[in-house]
Amino acid sequence: MEFLVLITAAFGAGVLNSVAGGGTFLTFPALVFTGMPPVTASATSTVAVFPGYMGGALGFRQELAGFDRGRLLRLAGITLMGGLVGSGLLLVSSNEAFSFVVPFLLLGATLAFMFGDQVRQWAAARARDVSPEGALGLFAVALYGGYFNGGLGIILLALFSLWGMVDLDRMNALKSGLSFLLSAISVAVFAAAGLVAWPQAIVMMLAATAGGYAGASLARALPKPAVRGVIATVGFGMSAVFFWRLVGPG
Template sequence: MDPLILVAGAGVAAGAMNALAGGGSFISLPALIAAGVPPVLANTSSTVALYPGGMASAWAYRDGLAGVADVDLRPLLAVTLLGGVAGAFLLLHTSTRAFDAVLPWLLLVAACALGFGRRIGEWMRARWRVRPAVVLGLQFGLGIYGGYFGGAVGIMMMAVWGLLGSHDIKSMHPPRTLMVTAANTMAVLIFIAAGAVQWRETLVMLIAASLGGYGGALLGKRIPAPLVRAGTLLLTACITVAFFVRAYG
């Protein structure tokens, strides 16, 4: 199969997956690696390719933007941007061998967040309440994760914000989308400036992911949510196992 056809198909699927349930990088990253892009470049290129879809979502949520519980939006945004910068530079200074070793664990963390993030957040809220300063520190760490890899980081953010005692999940969607986009914005700018993007594959995937995101949004109105969730979790589990076998098998 022509690598660009593989990349285009993966882009459509990743865009649709992000629109339906999140986790599109579980498809885009392995596809780029399978197409011959080195793992670190595949990660940077995947981030750039999926970025426009995230930006569009952030724009769509702009009217609902507000702070989270007792934390104002501006400090949240500031620490997320700084974290995104740190994470992007950390990725650029990670060797291919080291990234190959850590990638399965990053996928495992993201898969667990996709599968159990909401339950973990509820369990944590029942036991702890934290001060806003602690949440800002955790947010900085999530910004680093977002700039470095970013899988399911939005779900992780909502779990952390829940420790402030906010139970209105719907109200957290706009700031979550903005923060994820903020971390990715810094990463994208740094990756492009560093020349760390495989442009041919990235542009093909970017266009395909945009089309897939639109189609996924339409499908989301027809496919039952439990079916979408089950399919997403099955796919992420299979890909995570495959990368553990690739790295350690």
């Protein structure tokens, strides 16, 4: 029954990530639901959705090739450093401390997803007031992504808007490439630390990959508001559950 829950959640996460993002809202709570400690669940969830980032990066390889190589290397280096620090923070976090932070992270990620378009527009309107490609901003976003993956794509797109980028295809390409690197360093750190529950992770990786393939067709058929509504419902629901776990008895 536990593996059925995990397979269903991972398949749904693959579909969501293909359609609009937000797969972490399913994989992380499902792992916690099966009794896995929150820190291990977060690490295993990162591994579970990793193939999707790889597929996204490969899918945008033509757009990525259009970026200056030196620029890409600099951004990749900052992302890897931030992801390494964020992953390290998760390693030293107790389950109690992480459980306290998780509801706020889930709620923040859900709000970022719901109002992603408005956030990007707000960021684009203020791009002229921000120094282009500030290393500190990308480092902070990568640190967050290494610690907790939820809503990472929306936050990266908003950051790119602040840099003055306007071509959504190039923005999505850069988002996919940096997300892949960030997830790769996180997976390496979590695996080396023995924090990944591999039987669950492998099953979920396969299910998420299948869901991602199925999601490609759904992405063309489903209206965007409906997809956003489903993800927002899941995100707010999971946030409420984790807030209840935080303040409820036991």
